[in-house]
Amino acid sequence: MERIWQKNYPAGVPHEVDASQYSSLTDLLETAFRQHGDSPFTVCMNQWMSYKELNQLSTALGAWLQSKGLPPGSRVAIMLPNLPQFAVTMAAVLRAGYTCVNVNPLYTARELQHQLKDSGATTIVVLENFAATLQEVLEHSAIQHVVVASIGDLLGTWYGRWLTFAVRHLAKLVPEYELSLEGGRTVTTFKKAIAQGKGMSFKAVHQSLDDIAFLQYTGGTTGLSKGAVLTHRNVVAAMLQAEAWFSPALADIGDLRKVNSIAALPLYHIYALTLCLLAIRQGSHMTLVPNPRDFGKFIEVLKQRPFHMLPGVNTLFNALMQHPMFKTIDFSSLKLTQAGGMAASAGTAHHWQAATGSAMIEGWGMSETCAIGTNNPVTQKTFSGNIGLPLPSIDIAIKDDEGNSLPVGSSGEICIRGPNVMVGYYNQPEENAKTFTADGFMRTGDIGVMDDGGYTRIVDRKKDMIIVSGFNVFPNELENVISTCPGVVECAAVGIADAMQGEAIKVFVVRNDPMLTEEAVARFCHENLTGYKRPKYIEFRDELPKTNVGKILRRELRSNK
Numbered sequence: 001m002e003r004i005w006q007k008n009y010p011a012g013v014p015h016e017v018d019a020s021q022y023s024s025l026t027d028l029l030e031t032a033f034r035q036h037g038d039s040p041f042t043v044c045m046n047q048w049m050s051y052k053e054l055n056q057l058s059t060a061l062g063a064w065l066q067s068k069g070l071p072p073g074s075r076v077a078i079m080l081p082n083l084p085q086f087a088v089t090m091a092a093v094l095r096a097g098y099t100c101v102n103v104n105p106l107y108t109a110r111e112l113q114h115q116l117k118d119s120g121a122t123t124i125v126v127l128e129n130f131a132a133t134l135q136e137v138l139e140h141s142a143i144q145h146v147v148v149a150s151i152g153d154l155l156g157t158w159y160g161r162w163l164t165f166a167v168r169h170l171a172k173l174v175p176e177y178e179l180s181l182e183g184g185r186t187v188t189t190f191k192k193a194i195a196q197g198k199g200m201s202f203k204a205v206h207q208s209l210d211d212i213a214f215l216q217y218t219g220g221t222t223g224l225s226k227g228a229v230l231t232h233r234n235v236v237a238a239m240l241q242a243e244a245w246f247s248p249a250l251a252d253i254g255d256l257r258k259v260n261s262i263a264a265l266p267l268y269h270i271y272a273l274t275l276c277l278l279a280i281r282q283g284s285h286m287t288l289v290p291n292p293r294d295f296g297k298f299i300e301v302l303k304q305r306p307f308h309m310l311p312g313v314n315t316l317f318n319a320l321m322q323h324p325m326f327k328t329i330d331f332s333s334l335k336l337t338q339a340g341g342m343a344a345s346a347g348t349a350h351h352w353q354a355a356t357g358s359a360m361i362e363g364w365g366m367s368e369t370c371a372i373g374t375n376n377p378v379t380q381k382t383f384s385g386n387i388g389l390p391l392p393s394i395d396i397a398i399k400d401d402e403g404n405s406l407p408v409g410s411s412g413e414i415c416i417r418g419p420n421v422m423v424g425y426y427n428q429p430e431e432n433a434k435t436f437t438a439d440g441f442m443r444t445g446d447i448g449v450m451d452d453g454g455y456t457r458i459v460d461r462k463k464d465m466i467i468v469s470g471f472n473v474f475p476n477e478l479e480n481v482i483s484t485c486p487g488v489v490e491c492a493a494v495g496i497a498d499a500m501q502g503e504a505i506k507v508f509v510v511r512n513d514p515m516l517t518e519e520a521v522a523r524f525c526h527e528n529l530t531g532y533k534r535p536k537y538i539e540f541r542d543e544l545p546k547t548n549v550g551k552i553l554r555r556e557l558r559s560n561k
Contacts, residue, residue, distance in 0.1 A: 001397065004408075005389040005454020010248045010379045016393045017240035019419055024207040025232040026094050028239065028281060036283035039257045042084055044288035045163070046304075047155040049084045051283065054091060057154070057194060061092035064197030068145050068186070070123065072097045072205065075215060077116060077124040077143075078268065079103040079134070082288045084154040085190060086267045087276065089125045089147075094213060097205030098123075101215045101227070102268035105130045106548050111225075113137035119215050119227055119426065125149060125190065129167070132175040139180065146179055149190035151290075209233035215426050216270050216367045227426035228368045237419035238274055238370035239281045241391040246278075246309075249336040249378035253308065259284035261309040262302065264292035264316065269549050271341050274371040275311055292316065295323045306333035310358075313341040313550040318348050318490055321355060322512060331356040336378055340365065342551045343458065343476050345490070347483035349383035362387055364458065368422045368442060374456055385480070386457040387448075394418035395441070398450050403437040411459055414448040415441035447474070464554055466495030466503050471532045473505060475554065478533060485524040487513030492544050493535065494558045506537040508557055510544060 006015050022028045033055040042049045065076065076093045078100055080086045093100045101119045103112065105127060112133055116124070123145040126134050131148055138146075151167050152160030168174045179187045188196075213235050215227035253259055261279055263286045265272035279286050287307065292298050299320070317339070320326055337358045339349070349360040363375035364387035374396065376388035390396045397405045398412040406412045421442050424432040435443055447459040460474035467473070475493040482491045489510040498504035509521060518538045525534045545556040 001395055001405075003390070003395065003454070004452065005396075008377070008389055008453050008455070010377045012248060012251075014244050014392050017237060017244060017419070019209060019233050019237040019240065021240075022209070022236050024209055024211065025213050025235050025277075026205075026207050028236055028277075029091055029095060032280045032283060036257065039283050040285040041280070042087065042263075042286050042288050044082070044084055044290065045155055045159075047084075047159065049154065051280075054087060057088045058091035058095060059202050060194045060197035060200075061088060062096035062197070063200040063202035064188075064193045065092060065096045065098065065123065066203055067197075067200055068123070070096075070098060070145075073212060074098045074123065075101045075119045075121040077101040077103050077119065077121040077126075079105050079107075079112075079124060079126040079130055080149065080268070081105050081127060082263055082267050082272075082290045083127070083149075083151065084288065085125070085127075085149045087280075088154070095205075096202075097207060099212045099215060102217070102273065104266070104268055104548055107133065109133050109136040113140050115217055115225065115227075116141040116143060118225075119217075123147070127151065128174050128177075131179065132177040135177045135179055138185075139182075144183070144185055146185065146187045147190055147193050148179075148187065153190050207232060209236065214273075216273075216422075218367050226428055226431065228366075228422040229424055229426050230370060230422055234370050234420050234422060235274075235277065237393065238372045239278050241372050241393065241420060242274060242278045243281060244392050245375055246336060246338075246378055250308065253335070256282040256284050259309065260305065260307045261286045262289065262307050262311070263287060264289040264298060265311060265313070265341070265550075266548060269341075270367040270371040271311065271313075271365070271549070275309075295319055296325065299323060299325045299329060302329050306330070308333055308335045309338065310334060310336070311338040311340065314339060314344045314348050315342070315490065315546060315550040315552070317344075317352050317360070321348075321351055322489060326355070331358060334358045337361060338363065338375075340371065341549055343480070344383070345483035346383060346385055346480050347485075347488065348490075350484070353383065359383060364388070364446075364456075366444060368444075369416060369418070370420045370422075372418075372420045373416055384455070386455050388456070389454050390416075390418075390456075394420070396450065396456060397441055398448060398456075399437065399441065399443075403439070403441075408450055408452050411447060411449050413462070414444045414446045414456065414458070416444060417441045464494075466493070466505055468495075468503055468505065468532045469501045473533050478505065478507065478529065478535070481528050482507060482509070482521065482525065485516075485521060487511050487516035488521070490544060490552075492552045492554055492557055494554050496537070496558070498536070504536040505534070506539065507535040508539050508541050508544060510541055516540075 036051040125147040150164040152164035214230040217225040365371040365373035395417045478493040495503035545553040
């Protein structure tokens, strides 16, 4: 197919990437460790970890995992927040020849049980703060080996011990738990596993680009989550695509090892995970933010040293700007504000650029595509309101329900094909048959339109469409418009049953101006939206329900309207 978008690539961005320059993702990791050595990899609570330390610690943990006799490809669950332990565990699992299963640490017992059972994980590394949840489901899983980490394990001998003590006994953030040893199950502390592993022999494992690297579970906001099977090829390709696309923004820094990326989004999520692996590929370093919802401390972290990349979701940028200390941050070194994970609103983007001088660059991707899909050029000076161009080696097609490609300017389902796209959902043959088209494109469930320059604009998700008197209304459009109303912080639009229209529009609004009224919002909508797109109901909320990644849960708003 003709890649009409490539004519709009920034200078120097290649049209293709070649994942075969590495034999596996593990080969990429090993290469990075050899090249970057004593360079810093992460800083967390002012405690630094170098690539050399990441290499040594992951080798030790990998050797310990191998000592348990796990067969090649065994699934190892990782239930950790943004702490140095995450990257150590991820690298150990991959280097030892196993598959990473990332788990949201805030999962309920029901959600955790589903993911452990569905993935078939036999080992889990979990922060002790969440061990009580694991206890509830342990007997209903295949878990045979549990590694329990404490928050201060890798944060320095004395500071780490004090922090662990404070979290356990002062803040009381570690609920009591007791993990059963029945059936020969082992329970080992993270520090003990590392210590034992240092005295063991690590065996290098032959891996190919077609081996499974991650089972990356989807958010599950519409039902039970599914595991996207991401191969070593998928992830390596995504690294190279991201590097190629971001390079114009970072070019004037020169030595990429100087780049400081802010890791506030959870590393278990595909968006932050991809950027973490990109940092390893480049030898740059990340500032880990374990709890970005504490915006006061988050801002203090941003003030400590220059930062160059700030990935986030719309709600994160919004919340930062609402904090009274936001104006004390120095944004002079910021090279790239990367928005993803959810639609960025025009209102948030305009306010962000006015406050920071940095244009918000919006992109689009999914767990199923290693977070990579389309992105606006990083050379862009203003917010575009679309999701940009397909990245190198990626094809995007707009298709109808029968799988036929539609002409430019037509509205249809966004479908994607490329080396970063998953091979399928784990143990879901029927779902896979519905997900892929005959010509190898993956259906995304997003409705979009591509223009003659190759730029795509998302209209909305199919399932979120509101039908008012036979007219299709897309919530993203309404939210983009209403977010620009003075006094509106964020909003969400849903459809509710209506005897006259089939569905009526209800908008939930969070405001920062207590004087803002329903009448004022309605008047703004009347001025900016055609009749059938205007909300019938407007409700003010103190906050909107969101996933841990920051996506607004329209489903929950619909069910509690």
